[in-house]
Amino acid sequence: MATFRQQLVLALIAAIGAILATVAPALIERDKKSSSEPKPFITATSAICDKVLADKVCVANLTVQVNSNELQQVTNxxxxxxxxxxxxxxxxxxxxxxxxTLLNKVEVKGYLFKNGVESYKNGLFSPSTFPINAGCHNIGNFQQTWKLEPGQHRVSIPIIKYVGSNRIVDGSFYFNLDIGQ
Structure with missing residues (x-):
């Protein structure tokens, strides 16, 4: 009787092993694909962009840090x-x-225009790749910083989208800086 039970247990173990050997690689591959795909960032930010034209990429908001203080959210x-x-x-x-929206690439750059002069010398760029699937996304790691001088300045965040070989620039998101002494 003991040998029958042992044989039954061994048969069950072999069957479970065979099932896992065939199913596990497919599950692991599916998990790798789903975790590497960018996930849309869904929050109230999509409500801000709902008023924008249907074919336009929209900047909902930006988080900035002044000196080493806490982060603060800036809207258009x-x-x-x-x-x-x-x-x-x-x-x-x-x-x-x-x-x-039809597009095959998105770029985002930040420019600081000092005293109303549109000079594209003071740019901040993010080395991130920008997800292009529909939905809202959060992107970060703008690596440089701006040291501010007195005056009235504007920070402009143009969205650059590529549709085929056409490059379309939308500079509608900006915020103003009043820099005192």
Whole structure:
């Protein structure tokens, strides 16, 4: 009787091993694919972008850090009051892509225009790859910072989308900086 039970247990173990050997690699591969695909960042930011045209990529908001203080969220057309020699860092950018939008690449750059002069010398760039699937996304790691000088400045965040070989620039997201002495 003991040998029958042993044979039954061994047969069950062999059957379970055979099933795992065939199913496990497929499950692991599926998990790898799903974890490497970018996940949409869904929050109230999509409500901000709902008012935008259906084929336009929209910047919902931006998180900035002044000096080493806590992060603060900036929305379109906001005004920040800072002082000279403050250090401004772009932290996270939330943008949304409507499902009707056709594109094959997205770039985001930040420019600081000093005293109303549009000079593209003071740019901050993110080395991240930007997800292009429909939904809202959060992107970060703008590596450089700006040391601020007195005056009225504007930070412009253009979205650059590529449709085929066409490059379309939308510079509609900006915020103003009032830098005192």
């Amino acid at each position: 057309h906001d005004r920040l009051f800072l002082k000279a020699r403050d250090i401004l860092r772009l932290s996270n950018l939330n943008y949304c892509i409507p499902s009707q």
